[in-house]
Amino acid sequence: MTSTTFDFAQWPPSLTDVQINALTQHATTYALSHGLTYLPPGATQPPSPSSTIHAPISLLPSPIPRSLFEQAQRLQSSYNILYAQVAMDDDFLDNVMGAVVGVGKADEFVGTLWRGWKAIRDEEIVQPLHLGLFRSDYLLHTGEGDGRISLKQVEFNTISSSFGPLSEKTAAMHRYLNALTNYFGVSPYFKSENFPPNDTTARLAEGLAEAHKAYGVPGAYILFVVQPNERNVFDQRWLEYELLEKHSIRVVRQTFEELATSAALDPDTRVLRLTVSPALSPLGSLSTLEVSTVYFRAGYVPSDYPTPTHYTTRFTLERSRAINCPTIPLQLAGGKKIQEFLTHPGVVERFMRDADVQSIGTATKDLRETWMSMWSLDDPDPPVVPSDYPLQRTMDEPRGTTAARALADSLVLKPQREGGGNNVYKQDIPPFLETLPAQDREAWIAMQLILPPQGLGSYLVRAGATSDPNGGNKVVRSETVSELGIFGWALFSRETGVRERGDAGWLVRTKGVESNEGGVAAGFSVLDSVVLVDG
Template identity: 25%
Template sequence: MYSSQTTQATTDAIEWALTHGMALKTTAYSATHTAFSFAPTPISKARYQQLVASVGLLGKLVHYVSEDHQFLNHAIDPITKGDPFFNALLEMHKAIHQVPLQSSERSTEHSTEKSVSLDAPSSSAKRLPLLIMRSDFMDDAALGPKLIEFNGIAAGMGPFGQRVHELHKFLQLQSADTFNQWSASTNNQLVENHALEKLANGIANTTIKIKQEFTQSDLSTGFENHPPVFLMIVQTNEDNVYDQHLLEHALQAKGIKTVRRTFRELHDKLTTGKNHRLLLKGVGPIDTVYLRAGYQYCDYHANDIISRVCCEALMQTRIFIEKHRVAVNATVSQQLATSKRVQMLLSMMDTSALTRFGLTLDEANTVKGLLGEMRPVTKDSAALISQSRPDEWVLKNQGEGGGHCIFDDDILPKLLSLKPDEYQAWSLMRRLQPTPRPTPALTVRKGELQQVDDLISEIGMFTVHIDGKPAIIDLNGGQQAYAGYLIRSKSARTTEGGVHSGMGVLDSLVFYVDV
């Protein structure tokens, strides 16, 4: 049983969360609070500053990888036989960038341009790459922070990351005794998190940039008085809408109109305006397109559209968008560049090879220090696992979101079931072993309290780049890429740590006492 003081503080916290939009939709007219920790997880100031100083280099790296179309084609092609979805993504990439198709491949319905050689400049992809990326780390007890994965499409929950930080501030003030009882640090210096404001800053800067490019042509077409427009592509019947709406509200406060559509709702509604302007029926010009969908086949399903290939019609909509002068996150190229396959290839490169992607040798050394060990799956992988401890490796496929990692005693049977042409779609990552929180933690899920004695945390760091350059403008006019953090914590005994799809909880950071 918990004390009446703790119970009252929890009630206050739940009501604060619902009041501030930290919730998941349960029905058309109801919601539940997002699971959260009662007090933040500790981090050393040096570790935090190291991540903030270096995470922008990962965004820079991924941008240059995403624009190296020859590299992407060579990287992704081997997994297409074992992963039909990535086969479809690669075909979209070829259509967008006019990579020559084989004779048996069908050209896109929107493209009338002739194919060009792989090394020739692309004349078809006119979009401005807007890379909003979340790099997820775990702080290994022996190795320090190591990258778990890149998230370049649907890299969400930045607004929730800020909200739970604000919730912890609220509890620190309103319920100090209970907060201190469950805090793992006596310092109680919370680590500031302005993810919502910074993400909105970067997106707004990009959106206004595109709007300004069309100042003259908008005058001639009657769109000069239209506000800048941000289009969010969402999933049908999405339950994680409040995190999205928080970002929209922040953009609206900056004078940007926001529009939400599924791929199905965009079908046959997009047209081409003057100077490759992207137009949406009933709305007008679109300046930024932000994908919170498109990372799984079901996002492209439309049973009422007759198409020769499953999902082809709605994938053509995504291709059509990228052939216009509009800021896009995530481009198909960015989605490929942030795949597990590319992450593995980058982790296996030496530092000199990484300089191919816009990095200096010093920057490549910094990046190399963040990349965890990954290996391709081969016919010898089963023997490797047989000789290893059960908790030494994680088996991953190319899927996004929860449910795509295999752990412990389930790894070997899965490896033995794979066919040789499926090997390349999988990889082995050395499992990270973070140190659990030194004191018991209190978590809150669906109104219920639970004490967790071995809470570990995943650290997501947001960055925003426009065409490879930092996109966030600070008060002094300087530019930065870092855009706040997201902490998701879970029991060390739990493998699925997602807040939305697993057993994780929202969390924030507090500095250890300096010694």
């Protein structure tokens, strides 16, 4: 928590139309020149793209108090260790996320993943190592009532933590604009020392390279499991190029549908091998490649598994000797129900004690200070409501559901989903609860809303129609909310313990206040970066 003399309502500084047009031209040209790009919209994308558009971006970086930015960076190591410990606790995951007694009973997607993982455990797991490329997301919170601003966690991502490379390029773009124009002198904060470095691409590639090294076969490939017709392909390609250029590790990209026919396990060793076409083969002919590491940029939403074959393919990868990023238990550990359960008394303390973390009291206190109140809809005793507080209940519904209805204006409801567009907010909560089947309540959590600084704004730039006389770029000045993500990685097993890196770079996504959701790929946000301010 920090007190700050910075006035968020005065951001962004005023710019003239001439200045906005100049910055837009410099920013979009830089983005296109440096691979800060998307594939253009379309029903399908060709195997060999012939055009790109710049990613959605902000013209100015967003202000974040220096002390809170540094706090978020310090916390990442503790979060890496915490979620690694959760992923290695089979009994805990069975109880919270399982299909027998946990969330998997109410959520078919979670239940199917859990059942597949349980079957693999019963057979025998041949690769004990897990790799996590993580991102912890935060908002600034002004709800303390004393003018102080604190850092509050939105969620912790354990699968497909995207936009690392493009966030690095966005930060570089803002440094370039500052160096070129000094942003026309409109703010004293536009100094080089207030633009923190961001080397996310190298740090995330480092985590993948460490897993490849642990596998022990230098000539093996890293497999990127990707979605078909992926528009955010360049964010992934920059990791691929870093792995080849800095670590001499090759990458092969496949969808679940392609893997259904290309992937096979050695019946004795469970080595994962792919039969790939000449276009993907380094030999220019039909080849079989051994896989050291499986990096999932798909598989986090039910739509990634349209048929049972897609789940079977996921389980084949999990059964293999390749190191999965993430494993199914690590993906389950990122569920919203886990986030809520960790807030229960003694839970996070137990995991940090099991990890033999020094200064457990300090570590757990620092983590807990970033959490809002959360509870399950089937909770009999939600933490924000005193036990003697009268609630108008509907039939025999749980007190947690009644509390969510009564306090709806200050809440968000979250399912066990990633990727944006899944949550229910404020006034939409009561009618949603009326239609939610009782057996599905366990799959949802209620979370008190984080209250960002009001009046903060930005200039948001999205690529538009190429026939637009202004060059196809739409610039909107909007009141905004900015979300800070901190990256980290961990390579771990019960036998080796946890090796992790907490300082793996950062991301800022900015959206208009009228949008509840925050996903860039889902179309809600733009890529942004940080200018450090007082505090």
